Amino acid sequence: MDSSEGAVGSILEWEGVLMENFYQLILNGVLLGGLYATIAMGLSTILGIVKVINLAHGDLMILGSYLSFVFMHWIGVNPFWTFFLVIPAMFFIGFFIQSLILNRVVGKGMEPSLILTFGLSIIIQNSLLLFFTPDSRSLMTPLSVKTIPITEFLNIPLLYLVNFFVALGAIFILHLIFQKTYLGRAIRAASDDEIAAKLMGINTKRIYAFAMGIAMMTAGVAGVLVGMAFLFYPHTGPQYLIIAFGVMVIGGLGSMKGTFIGGLILALSQLIGAQLLGIGNQLLCGYIVLLIVLAIRPQGVFGEG
Amino acid sequence: MREKIHKFRWYILGLLLVGLLTVPVWGSDYVVLLCLLFCLYLALSQMWNLLAGYSGLISLGQQAFIGIGGYTVAVMASYYGMHVWVGSLMGGFFSILLALFMSLFIFRMKGLYFAIGTWVFAEALTIWFGNWKYVNSGMGMFVNPTNPPSITMTYYASLIIGVGAFIFVYVILRSKLGLGLMAMRDNEVVSETMGVEVFRSKLYCFLIGAFVTGTTAGVLYVFQVFIYPYKAFAIDWTVTLVFIVVIGGIGTIEGPVVGTLIFVFLSQWLAEYSSVSLIILGTIAIVVILVAPRGIMGTLHEKIGFEILSPRRE
Amino acid sequence: MENIVLRVKNIDVYYKGLQALWNVSLELKEGKIVSIIGSNGSGKSTLLNAISGLLPLTCGTIELFGERIDGLAPHEIVSRGISLVPEGRRVFPRLTTYENLFIGSYPLKSRSTKNKLIDRLYEVFPILKERQNQKARFLSGGEQQILAIARALMSNPTLILCDEISLGLAPLIIKEIYFQLRRINQEGNSIVLVEQDIKRSLKMSSQAYILLGGRVVLEGDPTHFTEDQVKKAYFGI
Numbered sequence: 098m099d100s101s102e103g104a105v106g107s108i109l110e111w112e113g114v115l116m117e118n119f120y121q122l123i124l125n126g127v128l129l130g131g132l133y134a135t136i137a138m139g140l141s142t143i144l145g146i147v148k149v150i151n152l153a154h155g156d157l158m159i160l161g162s163y164l165s166f167v168f169m170h171w172i173g174v175n176p177f178w179t180f181f182l183v184i185p186a187m188f189f190i191g192f193f194i195q196s197l198i199l200n201r202v203v204g205k206g207m208e209p210s211l212i213l214t215f216g217l218s219i220i221i222q223n224s225l226l227l228f229f230t231p232d233s234r235s236l237m238t239p240l241s242v243k244t245i246p247i248t249e250f251l252n253i254p255l256l257y258l259v260n261f262f263v264a265l266g267a268i269f270i271l272h273l274i275f276q277k278t279y280l281g282r283a284i285r286a287a288s289d290d291e292i293a294a295k296l297m298g299i300n301t302k303r304i305y306a307f308a309m310g311i312a313m314m315t316a317g318v319a320g321v322l323v324g325m326a327f328l329f330y331p332h333t334g335p336q337y338l339i340i341a342f343g344v345m346v347i348g349g350l351g352s353m354k355g356t357f358i359g360g361l362i363l364a365l366s367q368l369i370g371a372q373l374l375g376i377g378n379q380l381l382c383g384y385i386v387l388l389i390v391l392a393i394r395p396q397g398v399f400g401e402g
Numbered sequence: 403m404r405e406k407i408h409k410f411r412w413y414i415l416g417l418l419l420v421g422l423l424t425v426p427v428w429g430s431d432y433v434v435l436l437c438l439l440f441c442l443y444l445a446l447s448q449m450w451n452l453l454a455g456y457s458g459l460i461s462l463g464q465q466a467f468i469g470i471g472g473y474t475v476a477v478m479a480s481y482y483g484m485h486v487w488v489g490s491l492m493g494g495f496f497s498i499l500l501a502l503f504m505s506l507f508i509f510r511m512k513g514l515y516f517a518i519g520t521w522v523f524a525e526a527l528t529i530w531f532g533n534w535k536y537v538n539s540g541m542g543m544f545v546n547p548t549n550p551p552s553i554t555m556t557y558y559a560s561l562i563i564g565v566g567a568f569i570f571v572y573v574i575l576r577s578k579l580g581l582g583l584m585a586m587r588d589n590e591v592v593s594e595t596m597g598v599e600v601f602r603s604k605l606y607c608f609l610i611g612a613f614v615t616g617t618t619a620g621v622l623y624v625f626q627v628f629i630y631p632y633k634a635f636a637i638d639w640t641v642t643l644v645f646i647v648v649i650g651g652i653g654t655i656e657g658p659v660v661g662t663l664i665f666v667f668l669s670q671w672l673a674e675y676s677s678v679s680l681i682i683l684g685t686i687a688i689v690v691i692l693v694a695p696r697g698i699m700g701t702l703h704e705k706i707g708f709e710i711l712s713p714r715r716e
Numbered sequence: 717m718e719n720i721v722l723r724v725k726n727i728d729v730y731y732k733g734l735q736a737l738w739n740v741s742l743e744l745k746e747g748k749i750v751s752i753i754g755s756n757g758s759g760k761s762t763l764l765n766a767i768s769g770l771l772p773l774t775c776g777t778i779e780l781f782g783e784r785i786d787g788l789a790p791h792e793i794v795s796r797g798i799s800l801v802p803e804g805r806r807v808f809p810r811l812t813t814y815e816n817l818f819i820g821s822y823p824l825k826s827r828s829t830k831n832k833l834i835d836r837l838y839e840v841f842p843i844l845k846e847r848q849n850q851k852a853r854f855l856s857g858g859e860q861q862i863l864a865i866a867r868a869l870m871s872n873p874t875l876i877l878c879d880e881i882s883l884g885l886a887p888l889i890i891k892e893i894y895f896q897l898r899r900i901n902q903e904g905n906s907i908v909l910v911e912q913d914i915k916r917s918l919k920m921s922s923q924a925y926i927l928l929g930g931r932v933v934l935e936g937d938p939t940h941f942t943e944d945q946v947k948k949a950y951f952g953i
Binding site for chain 2: 343392395
Binding site for chain 3: 279282283285286289290292293294295296297298299300301
């Protein structure tokens with residue numbers, strides 16, 4: 098499995114031109130950060146609520162990319178339209194994974210869920226491998242490489258802009274769901290005190306399934322966006338899991354603000370690092386920043402100590 | 403039947419040991435090969451079990467030590483003409499250093515951060531070694547000692563490591579450290595008030611695990627002759643270890659033995675690392691966790707009290 | 717003929733592997749208050765948890781209006797009309813007072829019905845309205861207890877189980893809470909009261925059960941109890 102040969106590494110290469118302009122770098126970092134935040138959202142939600150670490154998160158996201166790929170070629174549409182199919186599909190996938198498998202280990206500690214989701218990750222990766230072959234795929238369209246020039250030196254890659262606003266939108270929608278709807282409040286109640294929630298007539302197992310469904314919807318969104326920006330293949334999942342984890346560590350758990358800022362910081366460190374140390378070390382720089390944060394402020398920027 | 407096994411357990415184990423010692427005499431090359439792999443994987447999985455089953459540390463990054471161990475032997479033997487077994491031990495030693503360094507970062511918070519932290523380190527090492535000209539970067543290098551050992555010698559080295567790791571774990575679990583670990587396993591907070599040094603115990607186990615894993619990897623790569631970073635530092639190692647320990651029985655001494663047996667058997671049958679075999683491994687692991695979370699030996703122990711080697715002092 | 721709201725028949729319950737209740741039976745008539753008294757560890761909370769569905773029975777049955785509810789999941793029991801004010805209040809700390817109440821009602825009701833209910837409760841418990849946008853963890857003990865009771869009322873239960881609601885509260889507050897409880901009872905709700913505070917709960921109830929070591933050792937109309945009887949049953953001397 099070749100996770101170091103990042104498809105992510107191709108960010109700087111898809112136009113065949115290295116970005117040398119510093120401001121461009123920052124702009125790209127900020128916009129890429131939005132994408133990273135969207136990737137991490139689902140993982141963070143589930144960890145905070147159901148207290149399960151989903152090691153298959155990256156693979157499920159890539160599954161979303163593959164689903165989009167299938168829909169794209171089956172129906173012959175622009176990847177943007179596949180959102181309408183991928184999002185509900187991912188909801189059901191998440192709902193069923195939680196109901197059938199993960200609900201059985203809720204409350205039993207970290208180990209069973211780690212091992213379960215690890216096994217799930219392996220199954221998904223290798224099933225994708227069998228089904229789709231190791232060839233890299235993408236959802237790229239001419240839109241993927243379009244840029245909007247805003248000054249003489251600055252260009253905004255259109256896709257990154259889309260990613261950024263989608264991330265903002267997703268965070269906003271999630272916020273609305275969790276703060277204003279019965280479902281969202283029930284989810285928060287169950288995560289505060291599972292027994293009390295049961296006593297309030299809440300079917301906690303079903304609530305968790307809904308929470309997972311919601312998390313997988315964001316993973317689906319992230320999957321489509323990632324597929325439009327980069328190449329992907331069956332084993333790309335884990336490197337995005339590590340990105341999601343990096344976002345969570347840097348930004349802090351349980352905070353939407355944190356997820357967003359974490360995404361920004363991680364993306365910026367990757368791009369700046371790649372600029373300074375070479376493209377091959379881009380992922381490495383992200384890892385180093387993650388480890389440093391783990392060492393000096395493990396709860397993250399906005400995390401609750 | 404249970405009492406008979408208990409009474410004769412040392413005889414049974416002794417018999418097995420004699421069998422293993424004499425394999426090169428009566429076994430074909432293929433059988434020796436299988437036993438070699440068995441011993442090496444046994445050592446690796448005993449260590450993973452020590453961490454996950456007894457210390458509460460789920461490591462997803464043991465491959466970091468496997469890579470370090472393998473590359474140490476490769477570099478020392480090929481570039482400096484060092485004897486391969488010494489090189490392997492050096493691999494273990496460098497693994498300890500790496501583990502110490504890692505512990506600065508990953509012991510700070512809950513077990514989850516440990517798990518992913520170890521993985522991140524392994525990924526970082528992949529990139530590092532993949533770009534490092536000294537070890538021929540991503541193209542890998544050969545383990546080229548001046549006097550390459552015979553298969554038989556490599557086998558005996560692996561036997562020493564496999565049996566040694568097994569005995570080592572047994573001794574640890576019956577020691578004060580082991581008692582502390584099992585208290586921690588029951589209730590970490592309470593055990594801390596009783597004077598069990600939780601952090602130190604975990605750290606020792608982590609370092610021990612690193613050492614044995616690194617040394618084992620050294621012998622493994624002497625056998626495999628070629629090492630390259632994308633396999634040496636790959637998560638696939640962890641997949642194997644998780645499978646072995648979970649199915650065999652996490653938190654039991656005999657578990658890794660059973661698990662390794664099954665794995666070596668299965669992997670030969672399913673031609674290692676092809677996708678289907680991995681899917682099967684993954685599914686079996688999931689089913690086991692859901693249905694019999696203590697694995698084969700653990701469930702046997704729970705249901706009928708069947709235990710060959712007990713970590714408890716009588 | 718009065719309806720029997722709750723009938724617990726000869727139940728055994730295990731908690732964490734040890735038997736906690738032996739052959740316990742009790743009956744609650746509609747619109748009445750029943751007290752369950754006992755010292756720490758006598759099994760009072762276990763009994764309420766078993767009725768709520770949080771603990772399984774190893775034998776015996778529990779009936780609500782003649783229908784068996786043992787074996788049902790807690791959220792299903794709530795939908796049948798039982799509400800528990802749990803030991804230690806267990807308000808949702810990160811949700812506001814309003815949200816705690818909101819979540820307390822059974823899911824099927826419409827938002828406007830829920831808000832109407834909440835407004836009614838605000839009338840009965842004005843302190844909750846004052847604190848409506850504060851996170852529950854910032855409320856005082858007494859306020860949390862009132863919130864827990866109000867929250868239990870949100871599901872419009874026919875039967876309310878109260879687990880040690882006076883624990884850790886100042887006497888004045890306890891007086892207020894019991895006053896409200898009496899009002900709630902007068903409106904037709906049946907109540908099961910579990911308390912360590914013997915006097916107050918015996919005064920309020922028409923039927924009492926005293927538990928010792930997981931068994932019922934004294935039961936009946938508390939006005940007929942002598943002080944000696946109560947002491948003996950409570951302390952086991």
